[in-house]
Amino acid sequence: MRDWLRGFMPAPMGASLTERLRGCCGALAGLLVTGLVCTWLVGQGTFQGTPMLIAPLGASAVLLFAVPASPLAQPWSILAGNTLSALIGVTCAQWIPDPLLAAPLAGALAIGAMFALRCLHPPGGAIALTAVLGGQAVTEAGYHFALTPVGLDSLVLMLAAIAFNNATRRPYPAHHHATRPHPHQTADRSPMERVGVRPEDLDAVLRDYDAVLDVGRDDLDSLVQKAEMHAYRRRFGEITCADVMSRDVVAVRYGTPLAEAWMLLRRHDIRAMPVIDPARRVIGMISDLDFMRSPELDHYDGFEARFRQLIRRLTTLHADRPEVVGQIMPRSVRTVTEGTHVAELVPLMADAGFRHVPVVDGEDRLSGIIAQSDLIAALYRGGLVAPTGSVSAAA
Structure with missing residues (x-):
């Protein structure tokens, strides 16, 4: 009763x-x-x-x-x-x-x-x-x-x-997306869908439920993803970005010449660098791929000569050719805080296609960077250590 x-x-x-x-x-x-x-x-x-x-x-x-x-x-x-x-x-x-x-x-x-x-x-x-x-x-x-x-x-x-x-930043009307976009624009499913809940899984559950559910399909998909993240955190414990990030970060400014930025990438054997303002706030990312995407490099014939011409330090002004980092860097950048759990990086690097994610401190200033290799190491570490701190049986 x-x-x-x-x-x-x-x-x-x-x-x-x-x-x-x-x-x-x-x-x-x-x-x-x-x-x-x-x-x-x-x-x-x-x-x-x-x-x-x-x-x-x-x-x-x-x-x-x-x-x-x-x-x-x-x-x-x-x-x-x-x-x-x-x-x-x-x-x-x-x-x-x-x-x-x-x-x-x-x-x-x-x-x-x-x-x-x-x-x-x-x-x-x-x-x-x-x-x-x-x-x-x-x-x-x-x-x-x-x-x-x-x-x-x-x-x-x-x-x-x-x-x-x-x-008030509440999207309306709500848009329905059948599948999550794949970062490489191929027919393969996104990495998260290969090992997690797929759209057809949600469709099957909704059909079996056989009643009107006052939750949109995309919202339900988002809730399932967040539940998976919480389950991971409960299982593997708290591993934050501050625990695994690289702290000695090589960064450039908006006005850094392309030749200098390219030499920094080669000297430090890295694939990307944050672009910061005078207050060390992240305004973009520059990677080796951004150099390759230049319209001047669209054809393979004479590629090496055109690439050297692209990054050569110029002594005269050419408005039709990029000269500094800010002219070729992507305009959008995604950052995370030091306290962000590493599990939240998985959708960013697996589904959204980010190879490097800058980490900022409490004042929104650059404090580190996490590459895909850092995330793999963090996930491996979490798989070996149980929530109590003891070595798991799977090890």
Whole structure:
């Protein structure tokens, strides 16, 4: 009996205070903008005789601003789900005189239609009932009710959600990616998928689950990856980037001549170097591959001569030829902190294709660098040592 009663207790909310405030502020802004826009349209004489906002729109706001990654909160769901449900509700109200029969039938048919058109949106069920039980104004509006306020409100609220969520760094709408990109653009699977959970594994589990899951497939994939990382940390203990990184880092500046940068790579027998500003903050990475990617080296004939010409220190200004590191280095760079667990480097170096990752300190200044060989050594070390610090049986 006690276990049964515990089922009524809500599970703890995982969202932080910031995320909760973001959802509240988004709903406030979205509903306010929707109300103002509809009021302005009615004031201009476009739509008259219908309510400005309808109650089910509050439920749509919960989905669009509190859980924008949900499959039930995507643009097609809100637009098609709400409008379709309104059309079904109006039809039931006009053809079935008894509201006690029309309302349940409208709700059931709306759910079935949303399933069929892949636009399941929970507030749609409330809109179907509103079309039947909404009172004289809704009844007189007839099918016009599906256009305004339902269609218009849904459109404006969706546009507000796109603007607000992306402005607060929550991607919306959520994009579906069938597979993780392979860094070498080949037909092979990414290294993480070869030994871990594959997309078809998730698809099979979702089919076996046989119920609507209010979590996007990509979000579920991300959760599985993070769970694997946590399991690794529990098994092998805490090995951070500070434990395995190289501290005596060879670095260059934006204005370092190409010839000097190339000589540093050869002298120290390394493949890449961080590019830093005067405050030792990382602004890029320069590697031997960046030299090879120069348009002047696209053809193999006379490659050596053109390469020497590329890195030769120039005495005159040539705007059409790169001369310093900053002109050929990639504009994007990924860094990690000293306290980052080495397990978090695996997706970066296996899936994202990074060969070297700079490590920064608490003030975001360069403190080390980790190469793929460093990561391999760290994983080997973790495989030999159990969480208690004793040598494992596998050794």
